Amino acid sequence: MVLTPTRELCxxxxxxxKLLGKGLPFKTALVVGGDAxxxxxxxxxxxxxxxxxxxxRLIDLLMKHDVELDETMIFVLDEVDCMLERGFRDQVMQIFRALPQPQILMYSATISPEVxxxxxxxxxxxxxxxVGKLNKPNKAVKQYLSGLSQRKRSKSFLIF
Structure with missing residues (x-):
C-alpha cells in the first residue's frame, strides 16, 4: 500500500x-476522494x-465499509514530511495501527528533526x-526494474 498526501500524487x-507492472498479473486500486x-x-x-x-479516503473505507487490510505486507508513506507534519498525522497513525506489522518504507526529499x-x-x-546532500533533491538518481523468477526471487534482494 502506498499512501500520499494528495489525489494528484496518488x-x-x-x-x-501500472507501467512497471505492465504485462504482469498486477492489479491496482486508486483510493482517493472525488471518485466513486x-x-x-x-x-x-x-x-x-x-x-x-x-x-x-482510506480511513473512510476502513471505518464505514469494513475494508480489510490484513494482507498488507508493505506500507509506503510518500512525502512523509507532509504526511506527519501537516494534519495527516492522526489518520496515518490510525491506518498504521490497522495493519498487520508490514515492512514500512518512508520517502521524502526533506525531513525535519520532529518528523x-x-x-x-x-x-x-x-x-x-x-542519496546526495541531505534535504536536497538529486537529479542523478535513475530507477531500474529487474524481473526475477520465483526461484531467484528468494535468493535475491537488491539488484543494482
Whole structure:
C-alpha cells in the first residue's frame, strides 16, 4: 500500500506502478476522494496487489465499509514530511495501527528533526538511506526494474 498526501500524487504513483507492472498479473486500486467509493471498494474486494490512496479516503473505507487490510505486507508513506507534519498525522497513525506489522518504507526529499523522531517511534531497527546532500533533491538518481523468477526471487534482494 502506498499512501500520499494528495489525489494528484496518488494518480501519478498509480500510473507509474501500472507501467512497471505492465504485462504482469498486477492489479491496482486508486483510493482517493472525488471518485466513486463503490468502485474503489469493489476493486479492492476483487483482489489487488497495490492500493494507492490518500489518508482520508482510506480511513473512510476502513471505518464505514469494513475494508480489510490484513494482507498488507508493505506500507509506503510518500512525502512523509507532509504526511506527519501537516494534519495527516492522526489518520496515518490510525491506518498504521490497522495493519498487520508490514515492512514500512518512508520517502521524502526533506525531513525535519520532529518528523524523524516520529518515524523512529513507528519503526524498529530503522535504516536511513540518503542519496546526495541531505534535504536536497538529486537529479542523478535513475530507477531500474529487474524481473526475477520465483526461484531467484528468494535468493535475491537488491539488484543494482
Amino acid at each position: 494518480i501519478q504513483v498509480e500510473d507509474q506502478a 467509493m463503490a468502485g474503489q471498494i469493489y476493486r479492492i474486494q476483487q483482489g489487488v496487489e497495490l492500493i494507492v490512496g490518500t489518508p482520508g 524523524e523522531k516520529m518515524t523512529s517511534s513507528m519503526v524498529k531497527d530503522i535504516v536511513h538511506v540518503s
